[in-house]
Amino acid sequence: MTDPLPFWRAKTLDAMTRAEWESLCDGCGRCCLHKLRDEETERVHFTEVACRLLDLESCRCKDYANRKRRVPDCVKLTPARVAAADWLPPTCAYRLVAEGRDLPWWHPLVSGRAETVHEAGVSVRGRAVAERAAGDFEDHVVSWPGRWPAGARTQTSMTKRRKSG
Template sequence: MSDEAIPWWNAKPLEALSPEEWELLCDGCGRCCLHKLRDPDDGSLAFTAVACRLLDSETIRCRDYARRHARVPDCVRLTPQVVREADWLPPTCAYRLRAEGKALPWWHPLVSGDPASVVRAGVSVRGRIVPEREAEALEDHVVAWPGRWPKAAKRTEGAARVVLRRRASSV
């Protein structure tokens, strides 16, 4: 494959992305918007199903993206350096994958051309979250799935298309 055939999102290092390209790299899964807990004794990380108060549970988009850092002071601004140092980004995160030198998976909207592929692959948090205002204690909502690759997301592109066609024809 020649360099010209490699898409920009796989060819460019994170530092070389324009602000627009940086934003396009986000797959919109919402996993980074889930609260995480860090054990003070051993530093281990636990994901929760509790979403940031600004995450819209239907669209899985921030309700106030432009002012999110002012409204939620502990909202982390992702930069190439933060991405490389953060152990809390899910393994499916496009920023993390690119920082590790890996290509984007078949279900990423830049690859598939379809934002709904993130939902079909089981990567999106849609339908799996607890709104922050409804969660009394974060410890009561610890889950493992945000730190794992969903089975459907692990499939190759061709296998995923076959599975999706079978599902569509059985409906």
């Protein structure tokens, strides 16, 4: 008897229940960083400036239920928005599933632990700047939110660390 496929491999984003959809968020906080779009080229530039509702330690929204009321330009992801969003980080589970890819080893649904997203260096913990302290966002343009962290692609580094520790 074979193990059934996990829901993110068996279902499209459209077919997921609300609970399944919400559990896809790995809690990295990258999508909660402000982005700047070049008016001439339409290119997206990531910043290290976090939305004022992002808890910089947990990398979760401080008021998720009321985020749209408190931050009107907050984007509520839907399957259609995921397909159209050119600003989602490459590590985003919604993006990965939409592209037909599997979740990485550090995703809490795979690892069984919320901390692995931080241990793998995927989250904004220790890297983001609070919105109110940032000043000019253009002074905070960075490239890392648009890239995979070095140790996040494979489990090798974490496996070795756990075995030796």
